[in-house]
Amino acid sequence: MAKRTTKLQQLAQSGPAPKSGRATQTLCSDFLDYLRGECHLAANSVAAYGRDMTRFVTWVGDRRLGGLTVGDLTDYMGQLRTFDLAPASIARNLVAVRTFFKFLQLEGVVQDNPAELLATQKMWQRMPTVLSTRQVDTFLRSPKKTDKYWQRDVAMLEVLYATGCRASEVCTLRVRDLSLADRYLKCEGKGGKQRMVPIGSTAIAAIQRYCAELRGELAAKMPHPPEELFLSRSGRPLDRIQLWRMVKLYARRVGIDSAISPHSLRHSFATHLLAGGADLRQVQEMLGHASIQTTQIYTHVEHSRLKKVHQQFHPRA
Missing domain, CATH: 1.10.443.10 (Intergrase catalytic core)
Structure with missing residues (x-):
């Protein structure tokens, strides 16, 4: 486990340029393996996390994960609203980012979880379709x-x-x-x-x-x-x-x-x-x-x- 942690830390701290983008993608791949293997999430749930993380990785680009602040993540959530996503989809993206940063904390990649400070979007709870x-x-x-x-x-x-x-x-x-x-x-x-x-x-x-x-x-x-x-x-x-x-x-x-x-x-x-x-x-x-x-x-x-x-x-x- 120690060897893996060192590898992940090196990936997260790698400098700008293309290496950083690849490092974030690798961390996300490890995160999905963690959800699948250790959290025992269903395949559909892992697939949903994967879609959310693909969007997040694209937004992160070459920035270091350890350097992101709550302000940066707030900007990200604001950008999601411009994609005409449903409130439930935005809320799910928020959960994905929070869980991802918890994983990074467990692996020693980051010390703090700025995503914990993000405000949850208040959603109107839609009534499900019910037949008589x-x-x-x-x-x-x-x-x-x-x-x-x-x-x-x-x-x-x-x-x-x-x-x-x-x-x-x-x-x-x-x-x-x-x-x-x-x-x-x-x-x-x-x-x-x-x-x-x-x-x-x-x-x-x-x-x-x-x-x-x-x-x-x-x-x-x-x-x-x-x-x-x-x-x-x-x-x-x-x-x-x-x-x-x-x-x-x-x-x-x-x-x-x-x-x-x-x-x-x-x-x-x-x-x-x-x-x-x-x-x-x-x-x-x-x-x-x-x-x-x-x-x-x-x-x-x-x-x-x-x-x-x-x-x-x-x-x-």
Whole structure:
């Protein structure tokens, strides 16, 4: 570890000219390896940090990281606003820079973390897209038997809504993760954290039909049958982009809001549970949220719906 620290310190302190730019890029590469290997962040999270750090490295140029001040970093955050980025994207960039400087402190590259002094941009918290129970019923019935892979599509959509799992969690779900007799499935969330999630009768029936009628046919297209439950037409595991396109296709078919995504079913799952009287902590556990504050947004959604009902039907609203 000592040898690596010395190397990193030399890279950070190298003089101006092209060497400094290359040094910063190397440090960022080490930082992403740290997030992946030691922090065990999910691949999508590491990729997001990578995009943010690419923008930051471009801005740093040939300057020394150890010479940057809070004023410099404030200028950087101001420049991000000129790129027409969403408030959430700017806030994520800020987190990336803060975490990067913490990494540099751990490695002995810098003594201080000027990014800690940056003010967090206050954001309006956007309400997630939530479908009504009637819209969910219509949407889940949108795949027809005339669709080539309708058994798989029905099963995936049912699992998304029945469990509230993220798109990536559904795509990486393996056959051995199912415990249908016990009405549970095991999924792996952000940071490799595993959790057991209840699943209902309708989704179980859809999975059983898909496995009995279609999955074996798809799996046979690969020399080594994959472990993943949901497979593409080539027999490979279905990925998030394919799932996203599937959801968009069926949403258009039944005339539902074009803003719907796989995450909309997760949002609807949580909102409908809370509307039915579920405890916030229980919903947090099912969603796999590390903080209950993340889950609380769904109480705001439900309150907004109650307010709309009150305004519509109360005689003195």
